[in-house]
Amino acid sequence: MSKVYIRNIKFFNQLIILDNINSRRKEYLEKLNNTSLKRSYFAWLLLKEMVLEEYNLDIDKLTLYYNEYNKPYFKEFCFNISHSKDLVAVGISNNNIGVDIQYIDKSKDIDKLAKKINSNNDYYDFYKIFSAKEAVSKKIGTGLVLSKLSEKETIKHQEIITLDNDEYVLSVSCDDNIEIKK
DSSP, rough: OOEEEEEOOTTTTOOOOOSSSHHHHHHTTTTTTHHHHHHHHHHHHHHHHHHHHHHHHOOOOOOEOOOOOOOOEEEOOOOEEEETTTEEEEESSSSOOOEEEEETTTTTHHHHHHHHTTTOOOHHHHHHHHHHHHHHHHHSSSOOOOGGOOOOOOOOEEEEEEEEEEEEEEEESSSEEEEOOO
């Protein structure tokens, strides 16, 4: 079974300490700006908690690898991380998994992007399609390379999440049953 945890990081004020985390992840985190660092660090802590609970493993002691598209992975399990504005989503599974969360930003001009992903100009339609494509591409490990996406790949779960008057689209692509924990 795949599991996806969703957490609000709006009030996350924990001191960020990079000394005791996986060295490959530390290298990545050190390159980020403060906002991205906060989101990515929190996501890593959440992943660490999930993996300890599900697999009784400490991810900071495992070897972190990267595929040809720079997607990080462990040999012991599959995972995927996504964050947008105030939400972080982390998925773990024994099988490939792709997770995407997108803040529905109605102030953005989506016209050009909507055409690229075959969406109309409705914000909900656009973000649902974009998030689904992102989740699938993360599952197959290519990142958002539209030419690599197959029509046979689908999402297992999609929903609109509301947090403090903000709306997000959560999309999950996996090959087994899924449990969402908010």
